[in-house]
Amino acid sequence: GENVEQHPSTLSVQEGDSAVIKCTYSDSASNYFPWYKQELGKGPQLIIDIRSNVGEKKDQRIAVTLNKTAKHFSLHITETQPEDSAVYFCAASSPFNDDMRFGAGTRLTVKP
Amino acid sequence: GAVVSQHPSRVICKSGTSVKIECRSLDFQATTMFWYRQFPKQSLMLMATSNEGSKATYEQGVEKDKFLINHASLTLSTLTVTSAHPEDSSFYICSARDPTSGRIYEQYFGPGTRLTVT
Numbered sequence: 001g002e003n004v005e006q007h008p009s010t011l012s013v014q015e016g017d018s019a020v021i022k023c024t025y026s027d028s029a030s031n032y033f034p035w036y037k038q039e040l041g042k043g044p045q046l047i048i049d050i051r052s053n054v055g056e057k058k059d060q061r062i063a064v065t066l067n068k069t070a071k072h073f074s075l076h077i078t079e080t081q082p083e084d085s086a087v088y089f090c091a092a093s094s095p096f097n098d099d100m101r102f103g104a105g106t107r108l109t110v111k112p
Numbered sequence: 113g114a115v116v117s118q119h120p121s122r123v124i125c126k127s128g129t130s131v132k133i134e135c136r137s138l139d140f141q142a143t144t145m146f147w148y149r150q151f152p153k154q155s156l157m158l159m160a161t162s163n164e165g166s167k168a169t170y171e172q173g174v175e176k177d178k179f180l181i182n183h184a185s186l187t188l189s190t191l192t193v194t195s196a197h198p199e200d201s202s203f204y205i206c207s208a209r210d211p212t213s214g215r216i217y218e219q220y221f222g223p224g225t226r227l228t229v230t
Contacts, residue, residue: 044205046221
């Protein structure tokens with residue numbers, strides 16, 4: 001089955017700096033890669049996703065890149081703000097499996 | 113956008129009792145719902161996938177007789193933790209998929225239920 005690895009586990013940046021979180025996946029059939037933001041005591045919230053037919057997607061300060069050959073994808077947050085502080089999870093989904101596999105999570109702290 | 117609710121948000125129960133958690137899709141019909149478990153500072157672990165009108169599919173290692181899942185309608189799935197023990201204390205999160213949207217892969221997550229077994 002799919003195995004998703006996520007790095008780093010913790011990330012601390014100064015407000016205004018950029019943050020990058022990386023994930024790798026094992027199942028070459030995976031074709032959907034969402035990123036979720038989870039605040040303490042709440043459920044995950046989708047912030048951006050990418051399908052395997054594109055290499056990059058951007059939404060304001062957030063961007064995701066996908067390298068299908070290397071089987072890795074990354075989340076880029078620019079001009080970070082304290083409210084970006086949360087745990088971020090990457091995930092991968094295959095059309096042959098009805099479920100989604102999550103990375104271990106990255107705790108991002110943005111220092112004001 | 114698609115909204116998923118869970119009830120209750122927090123529950124405390126005594127060891128040996130059963131607890132039911134509800135997951136509802138509020139503005140769409142969900143043919144598939146998922147139940148996850150999350151321990152503190154850990155990732156989401158899929159427990160089971162439930163399809164409306166059929167038996168849930170449980171992940172390896174998840175006891176189906178302990179975690180009863182019912183997906184009786186297109187907007188409601190329930191998870192019942194039977195004979196709960198302190199080790200069942202966790203954050204339970206459901207998600208739902210909207211097959212009528214163009215985003216067939218996206219899962220919409222509920223806010224989670226914090227279960228504490230004393």
